[in-house]
Amino acid sequence: MGPLTILSELPEWINLLIAFCIGIGFGFALEQAGFSSSRKLAGMFYGYDTTVLKVFFTAAIVALAGSQLLSYFGLLNLKLVFVNPYYMNATIIGGVIMGAGFIMGGYCPGTGISALSIGKIDALIFLVGGMVGAFLFAETYPLIQTMAMENYKGPMQIDEWMGVSPEIFTLILIIAAVALFWLAELAEKKFSRTEITTDL
Amino acid sequence: MNKRNYMNPYLAGVLLGLVLLAAMYLSGRGLGASGGIKYTVVALVGAVDKQHAMESEYYSKYFENGESPLKNWLAIEVFGMVLGGFISGALSHRLKFKIEKSPKISNSKRLLFAFLGGVFFVYGAQLARGCTSGAALSGMAVLSVAGFVTMIAIFGSAYIFAWFFKSLWI
Numbered sequence: 358m359g360p361l362t363i364l365s366e367l368p369e370w371i372n373l374l375i376a377f378c379i380g381i382g383f384g385f386a387l388e389q390a391g392f393s394s395s396r397k398l399a400g401m402f403y404g405y406d407t408t409v410l411k412v413f414f415t416a417a418i419v420a421l422a423g424s425q426l427l428s429y430f431g432l433l434n435l436k437l438v439f440v441n442p443y444y445m446n447a448t449i450i451g452g453v454i455m456g457a458g459f460i461m462g463g464y465c466p467g468t469g470i471s472a473l474s475i476g477k478i479d480a481l482i483f484l485v486g487g488m489v490g491a492f493l494f495a496e497t498y499p500l501i502q503t504m505a506m507e508n509y510k511g512p513m514q515i516d517e518w519m520g521v522s523p524e525i526f527t528l529i530l531i532i533a534a535v536a537l538f539w540l541a542e543l544a545e546k547k548f549s550r551t552e553i554t555t556d557l
Numbered sequence: 558m559n560k561r562n563y564m565n566p567y568l569a570g571v572l573l574g575l576v577l578l579a580a581m582y583l584s585g586r587g588l589g590a591s592g593g594i595k596y597t598v599v600a601l602v603g604a605v606d607k608q609h610a611m612e613s614e615y616y617s618k619y620f621e622n623g624e625s626p627l628k629n630w631l632a633i634e635v636f637g638m639v640l641g642g643f644i645s646g647a648l649s650h651r652l653k654f655k656i657e658k659s660p661k662i663s664n665s666k667r668l669l670f671a672f673l674g675g676v677f678f679v680y681g682a683q684l685a686r687g688c689t690s691g692a693a694l695s696g697m698a699v700l701s702v703a704g705f706v707t708m709i710a711i712f713g714s715a716y717i718f719a720w721f722f723k724s725l726w727i
Binding site: 361363372375377381384386387389394399403405408423424438440442449459461468469470472475482483486488489490494513515 | 563564566567569570571572573574575576577578579580581582583584585586587588590591593594595597598599601602613614615616628630631633634635636637638639640641642643644645646649651652653654655656657658659667668670671672673674675676677678679680681682683684685686687688689690691692693694695696697698699700701702703704705706707708709710711712713714715716717718719722723725726727
């Protein structure tokens with residue numbers, strides 16, 4: 358039964374070896390998806406390429422439905438899987454700052470690492486900027502600490518918040534994703550930029 | 558040799574989802590990227606000015622166990638990412654040093670905004686306790702409200718700011 362490294366008390370080096378292998382798979386999947394291209398990623402926000410939405414939602418649903426199935430068959434204890442805590446102010450303000458960074462830089466941290474791995478120099482500079490951002494955060498942390506901790510809601514889960522079962526919520530998310538995929542395909546036709554997309 | 562096409566996005570999504578599921582099953586956690594950047598910075602600050610790191614409330618917690626901040630699940634995963642991306646790029650003939658940008662802007666403009674974008678993104682990710690990978694994607698997979706709110710905030714904000722930065726891309 359999973360999570361393996363938690364339940365079987367494997368030595369730490371095995372967990373780190375798993376981390377390395379998961380990283381290889383993660384980097385491989387992002388690059389194959391085309392997330393190593395900033396102009397492809399930026400297409401999401403101008404409608405000419407909606408790969409981001411398709412990959413992102415498909416991945417979230419596979420992992421969500423897959424973990425529900427593993428839990429149903431008694432193979433995974435979901436109570437032991439980390440659930441992100443919700444600090445309302447920090448999440449919203451941080452998310453808005455990230456969105457601005459996304460459209461300026463053309464990458465997010467994961468896709469930037471993916472692009473660096475195939476030699477994109479703009480991604481290298483993005484990640485150097487990212488290191489400066491992490492440094493600035495650490496140095497300004499005392500100033501924003503109070504705000505960052507405000508409205509703490511704990512590891513709150515959306516199915517409980519909506520008062521539905523995880524299975525029903527998963528179904529709702531799948532229906533929403535299919536609707537979004539349909540819109541995305543329409544957008545790619547309406548906002549088509551062949552001079553960019555043939556170049557990618 | 559000509560570069561190969563990217564994988565079908567839905568298929569790539571399934572692959573990414575299975576990697577995330579493997580992380581949940583094997584290590585009881587999701588994926589991450591900005592965290593790896595943070596640990597690199599913490600290690601650098603520790604190497605350059607150990608005294609500053611130990612006196613700071615923010616850095617000192619990463620040095621408590623006496624081990625290098627890089628001996629951490631997220632930091633090791635990020636090293637793996639570079640190798641995985643490289644393997645994918647090699648198989649698909651996409652390994653090439655280049656500055657990717659719209660032909661309408663200069664290299665220095667692209668690099669300036671890439672730098673600023675990185676500063677903003679990772680600053681925001683530290684505040685929100687995760688980026689598109691660790692907070693939005695992994696968070697959504699465990700039904701965390703933080704995951705859904707992060708996803709909506711990142712994409713909603715990028716759509717609004719996209720209007721101002723149009724000239725960078727189209």
